[in-house]
Amino acid sequence: MASHEINSGAAWEQRLPAWLRRFAGYDVSDDLLRDLVGSIFASARTIILGNTIGAAIVFATWAIEGDRFFGVCAFTCLCFGVLRIRTLLAYRKISHLNDGRRETIAWDLRFFMEACAFSATVGINTLLIMLTSDSETARILAFGTAIGFASSFVARNAARPLLVLCQVSCAILPAAVGFLIDNRADSGWIALFIAGYICINAFIAGNQFRHLCNTFQASRRIEFLAHYDPLTGLANRLTMTQEIAAAIGRGAEFAVCYVDLDRFKEVNDTLGHARGDEMLKTAAARLKGALGPGDFVARFGGDEFVVLLDNCNAVRAEATSLKLCLALSQAYLIDGNKLENSASLGISLYPQDSRTADNLLKNADLALYKAKAAGRGTLRFYTREMETALSDRLEMERDMRAAIAGEHFALVYQPIVDLRTGETASCEALIRWPHPARGTIPPGAFIPLAEQTGMICEIGEWALMRACLDAASWKSQAKVAVNLSVVQFRDPERLVAAVDRALEASKLDPARLELEITESLLLENGERTMEALAWLKALGAHISLDDFGVGYSSLSYLSQFPFSKVKIDMVFTRSVTSDKASRSIISAVCGIARDLSMKVVVEGIETPAQQNAIIALGAQYGQGFLLGRPQMQADILKLFEARLAA
Ligand code: C2E
Ligand code: MG
Ligand code: MG
Numbered sequence: 001m002a003s004h005e006i007n008s009g010a011a012w013e014q015r016l017p018a019w020l021r022r023f024a025g026y027d028v029s030d031d032l033l034r035d036l037v038g039s040i041f042a043s044a045r046t047i048i049l050g051n052t053i054g055a056a057i058v059f060a061t062w063a064i065e066g067d068r069f070f071g072v073c074a075f076t077c078l079c080f081g082v083l084r085i086r087t088l089l090a091y092r093k094i095s096h097l098n099d100g101r102r103e104t105i106a107w108d109l110r111f112f113m114e115a116c117a118f119s120a121t122v123g124i125n126t127l128l129i130m131l132t133s134d135s136e137t138a139r140i141l142a143f144g145t146a147i148g149f150a151s152s153f154v155a156r157n158a159a160r161p162l163l164v165l166c167q168v169s170c171a172i173l174p175a176a177v178g179f180l181i182d183n184r185a186d187s188g189w190i191a192l193f194i195a196g197y198i199c200i201n202a203f204i205a206g207n208q209f210r211h212l213c214n215t216f217q218a219s220r221r222i223e224f225l226a227h228y229d230p231l232t233g234l235a236n237r238l239t240m241t242q243e244i245a246a247a248i249g250r251g252a253e254f255a256v257c258y259v260d261l262d263r264f265k266e267v268n269d270t271l272g273h274a275r276g277d278e279m280l281k282t283a284a285a286r287l288k289g290a291l292g293p294g295d296f297v298a299r300f301g302g303d304e305f306v307v308l309l310d311n312c313n314a315v316r317a318e319a320t321s322l323k324l325c326l327a328l329s330q331a332y333l334i335d336g337n338k339l340e341n342s343a344s345l346g347i348s349l350y351p352q353d354s355r356t357a358d359n360l361l362k363n364a365d366l367a368l369y370k371a372k373a374a375g376r377g378t379l380r381f382y383t384r385e386m387e388t389a390l391s392d393r394l395e396m397e398r399d400m401r402a403a404i405a406g407e408h409f410a411l412v413y414q415p416i417v418d419l420r421t422g423e424t425a426s427c428e429a430l431i432r433w434p435h436p437a438r439g440t441i442p443p444g445a446f447i448p449l450a451e452q453t454g455m456i457c458e459i460g461e462w463a464l465m466r467a468c469l470d471a472a473s474w475k476s477q478a479k480v481a482v483n484l485s486v487v488q489f490r491d492p493e494r495l496v497a498a499v500d501r502a503l504e505a506s507k508l509d510p511a512r513l514e515l516e517i518t519e520s521l522l523l524e525n526g527e528r529t530m531e532a533l534a535w536l537k538a539l540g541a542h543i544s545l546d547d548f549g550v551g552y553s554s555l556s557y558l559s560q561f562p563f564s565k566v567k568i569d570m571v572f573t574r575s576v577t578s579d580k581a582s583r584s585i586i587s588a589v590c591g592i593a594r595d596l597s598m599k600v601v602v603e604g605i606e607t608p609a610q611q612n613a614i615i616a617l618g619a620q621y622g623q624g625f626l627l628g629r630p631q632m633q634a635d636i637l638k639l640f641e642a643r644l645a646a
Helices: 011-015 018-024 030-040 044-065 068-093 101-132 136-156 161-182 187-227 237-250 264-271 273-290 314-328 357-373 384-406 443-453 456-473 486-490 492-506 519-523 526-538 556-560 570-574 580-595 608-616 633-645
Strands: 254-261 296-301 304-309 332-334 337-339 343-350 379-381 410-418 424-435 439-441 479-483 513-518 542-548 565-568 599-602
Touching (some): 018 161, 030 187, 044 101, 044 136, 068 101, 101 161, 136 187, 161 187, 187 237, 237 304, 254 314, 264 273, 264 337, 264 519, 273 296, 273 304, 273 314, 273 332, 304 314, 314 343, 314 379, 343 357, 357 379, 357 384, 410 456, 424 443, 424 456, 424 633, 443 456, 456 486, 456 492, 456 513, 479 542, 486 492, 486 513, 486 526, 492 513, 513 519, 526 542, 556 580, 565 580, 570 580, 570 608, 580 599
Parallel strands (some): 565 599
Antiparallel strands (some): 254 304, 296 304, 410 424
């Protein structure tokens, strides 16, 4: 019984010895007990058939013997038979879905008492025949009936092993007593045979019971997995779709909310999946807690939840959604770590936004997409214009495919300046998409889409090749930095091959190539990333850590890999003149980088005051509009030539 879900049960159950609870089949969960007890009520036909045959045989022996004792037995048998059928019909009339353990046990005991009473009547009838009848036919009939009945109990009531034992004993123990009293030759052996028969039946019943428990549990699990999410215990997509369809059937207005945790991926990646799971479980519990009685919540996978707000108009939908947002943005205490997060929500309303479950979900998802784009921790109602945005996105995807095929991208180069000498030390290649209808699209406006669709691999490879070919043609031996996307590292072999190919085709000295990665990459699949970075370094390229200080930054990243450069994000530059904390961070990173023999570039220098403050903090290199905007290759070459001339 190791696989049974042990349940503590009620106090009186606790007082039973463990072996008895186990043998009686009570050491199982409430749900499983409900299934097991339900199975003995499952077949009305077998009870009606068994009781009818049993009563008919007892009546037959009365007819053969004619004694009034047999008449009493026959009528008692009939009464118990009728009682059992009534109980069975009563059980089947009501749904037992929500029965608690108490109710289940009450039904179990009722069945138990009536079944044992019926079997005992059959058994006593056998005993009476053995003691009083001279008719060999009656004796064989009675004994055969008792044995036959006993065998059928094992098969029929396998879900209740104690019931089987008691029924078998009630039906044939009286026969054993009869044989002993009768004291004919071999009676003792027959009585012994009967005792052995009972033991074997009890053993078979126990085995059948174990087997049934496992089968029931497995089928419950399959049923559960088909409709529920095993991690949070919430309903899944299938069940939610059915619920929405049912709500549509009821006809009243309602809302469907798509909920997404904003920075879940970062939590999962930094703190591990186990803690990520904890956050999801907490979020699920908070959602459940914030909902009203008719509302329903499901998890659609990852950090996406869907809530059905029943009987709800736009005003209530907004109020409840804000409540949900608030509940999900409370701090999460996970394994001693206090984590802040927020959630975004997209809402669609029935009937105005759609009249089908699929479209309501699709519209809520679209609204969520907009909520995310508008910033985190916010909610959006679905509007028809969102469809336009979706078709825009699809159009952009199509255009991007065409741009990849036709290599319709361009690189601009932004100088990286030695702050002490003012010379352009190297440059960073930044991609642009000159779109025939939309004008030049900056990377921030198309790289996220390229990453979502996987097209960033082709685009990134093009940028690598172009930057290497360009740099190889420059007279100056300046380094060129190329940005790599996290998505490119999901196929490290392809990335390394692309870098190799670009170096090979351009004949660029690998030491002149810098590959910029961001911290978010180090959060993803640490070991594999480190391996890929080591391969890239083995090709001779330098690796820089870009945008340092944003996201889940950790100084430990600096020691994880021998980066050549650390680029401090422009958020610190913006406040360097006004905020002491920013100055401390820049100065600390400069110090650590110096100790680890890494160069430091401070990004986003826009004013002389910022430049002076940054120089004072010990940074050697800077990048920013003050020092030079991203520019065409011809212009950056002039800067390098000026350096050569000097
Ligand atoms: P990044 O690698 O951090 O590049 C620096 C970004 O900051 C550039 O934006 C640059 O124009 C901008 N910038 C430089 N100085 C200043 C300043 O003083 N003030 C302000 N406000 N901004 C400044 P850009 O070119 O729009 O690129 C944005 C991001 O797109 C890049 O950030 C990089 O992460 C990504 N990116 C650019 N090119 C590529 C590429 O070829 N592949 C990949 N995967 N990503 C790229
Ligand atoms: Mg960069
Ligand atoms: Mg940067």
